[in-house]
Amino acid sequence: MRKKVKEVLLQPLLIYPEKLPLALTSLSIHWFFNAFEDLLPDLMTFDSGKSVIHGKRLSDFQIIFVSLSYAANLINFVKMVKEGGIPLLKRERDKGMYPVFICGGTAAMLNPLPLTEIFDAVFVGEGECMEKDMKKILNMDSREELDSFLSSLSYCYNDIKPSADIVRAENGQFFVHSNKTLHKMGNTFDNRLIVELNRSCTSRCKFCAATYLYETFRVPEKERVMEYVDTAVSDGKGLALMGTSLGSIDYFDEILEKAAQKSVSISISSIKVKEINEKRLKLLKKCGVKTITVAIESGIPATRKAILKDISDSEILTALKMIKDMKFKSKLYFIAGLPGTEAVEEAQSVVDLLLFIKNNGGLGETSISVAPFVPKPLTPYRDFDIVNRKEYKKYMEILKKGVSKISSGIKIDFYPYRESELDAKFGFYQGEAFIKLITENI
Ligand code: SF4
Numbered sequence: 142m143r144k145k146v147k148e149v150l151l152q153p154l155l156i157y158p159e160k161l162p163l164a165l166t167s168l169s170i171h172w173f174f175n176a177f178e179d180l181l182p183d184l185m186t187f188d189s190g191k192s193v194i195h196g197k198r199l200s201d202f203q204i205i206f207v208s209l210s211y212a213a214n215l216i217n218f219v220k221m222v223k224e225g226g227i228p229l230l231k232r233e234r235d236k237g238m239y240p241v242f243i244c245g246g247t248a249a250m251l252n253p254l255p256l257t258e259i260f261d262a263v264f265v266g267e268g269e270c271m272e273k274d275m276k277k278i279l280n281m282d283s284r285e286e287l288d289s290f291l292s293s294l295s296y297c298y299n300d301i302k303p304s305a306d307i308v309r310a311e312n313g314q315f316f317v318h319s320n321k322t323l324h325k326m327g328n329t330f331d332n333r334l335i336v337e338l339n340r341s342c343t344s345r346c347k348f349c350a351a352t353y354l355y356e357t358f359r360v361p362e363k364e365r366v367m368e369y370v371d372t373a374v375s376d377g378k379g380l381a382l383m384g385t386s387l388g389s390i391d392y393f394d395e396i397l398e399k400a401a402q403k404s405v406s407i408s409i410s411s412i413k414v415k416e417i418n419e420k421r422l423k424l425l426k427k428c429g430v431k432t433i434t435v436a437i438e439s440g441i442p443a444t445r446k447a448i449l450k451d452i453s454d455s456e457i458l459t460a461l462k463m464i465k466d467m468k469f470k471s472k473l474y475f476i477a478g479l480p481g482t483e484a485v486e487e488a489q490s491v492v493d494l495l496l497f498i499k500n501n502g503g504l505g506e507t508s509i510s511v512a513p514f515v516p517k518p519l520t521p522y523r524d525f526d527i528v529n530r531k532e533y534k535k536y537m538e539i540l541k542k543g544v545s546k547i548s549s550g551i552k553i554d555f556y557p558y559r560e561s562e563l564d565a566k567f568g569f570y571q572g573e574a575f576i577k578l579i580t581e582n583i
Pocket residue numbers: 342343344345346349350351352385436
């Protein structure tokens with residue numbers, strides 16, 4: 142190693158290559174800070190320049206952990222190391238001259254191998270299963286010892302170990318919540334306390350990595366969550382509940398009831414159509430929720446069935462009627478270009494569905510968000526292509542035109558095609574093609 146470990150900073154550093162406000166909403170950062178609290182952890186973000194807590198530079202650290210959630214994170218990371226005067230490729234970094242970079246996160250789990258060109262090690266899995274090893278790593282005395290230890294880890298990829306197993310925490314064996322130090326810096330949830338309520342998902346939508354990557358649906362231990370909720374509620378602090386299947390958690394309603402009793406504000410990422418009911422909406426109303434987000438994905442029932450999101454038009458209508466009647470706004474998610482679909486027909490089906498909802502009294506204040514279909518590794522749809530640009534454009538035109546005839550008040554957001562294309566390539570490219578993709582997009 143470049144210096145004896147004891148001579149350099151022992152504080153563990155996590156890089157989250159996004160702007161600070163967004164980074165502060167990431168569960169991985171809060172987990173890291175809680176897990177390493179005794180070691181005075183530090184954070185560097187895309188826009189922080191020096192580290193956020195101790196004001197140090199990249200080169201001040203011996204071991205650096207990097208969390209990658211999306212393709213764009215890696216592009217930002219590359220910019221950061223360039224600015225820090227550190228060569229991007231591992232083979233160009235003389236051992237001992239530069240920090241050791243270890244990455245993890247969802248994006249790393251989806252396509253780990255090409256990342257071994259850049260990182261000294263790539264960890265695949267959930268932090269709870271790595272915590273003890275990460276602490277050992279911070280205390281190693283030589284690079285040889287570190288390399289040999291890394292190669293012994295079942296969940297680690299490096300240049301001499303091209304295979305690894307994803308490790309996942311057991312049900313009830315994780316509990317991620319806001320870290321006190323980070324919480325003081327705010328977050329994009331109006332500074333509510335963040336609580337993770339589940340991993341994986343109770344559904345298995347064929348395009349989505351959440352369930353195929355994280356496998357079994359798991360929740361934290363109820364007692365720990367409720368204790369945290371009780372404290373937050375008695376302190377009058379809001380809660381941001383994070384999870385893919387909130388309505389399937391058997392203590393979800395209890396959390397809402399506790400918060401509602403004290404009018405504590407709650408935010409939720411989304412809720413499934415089948416999990417919406419009047420009682421929940423009433424509680425959410427009392428907790429200050431203004432918008433209910435639901436993912437519908439396609440206007441055609443057969444397409445929804447094919448992707449394993451089996452919700453009927455009438456179930457969608459019932460849910461949206463309740464949302465409208467209780468004066469919430471709704472936000473609806475759709476995907477353009479799902480395998481086996483045709484753009485014109487799909488876009489028209491969304492228009493028809495909205496018309497059906499409107500004609501049956503279910504269309505309130507609504508906005509729509511559309512993303513191009515992007516194949517994800519490990520999912521049943523991994524071998525399909527991203528929707529092509531022309532088809533996406535066609536979908537956009539038909540949807541915009543159709544929706545404008547239904548109501549002038551429906552706002553539509555389209556996820557940028559370029560970013561989706563990058564995501565699709567990032568998930569599958571290997572070797573030189575991967576490195577070229579990254580360097581061309583800096
Ligand atoms: S799309 Fe949503 S509901 Fe479907 S598997 Fe993914 S997280 Fe679950």
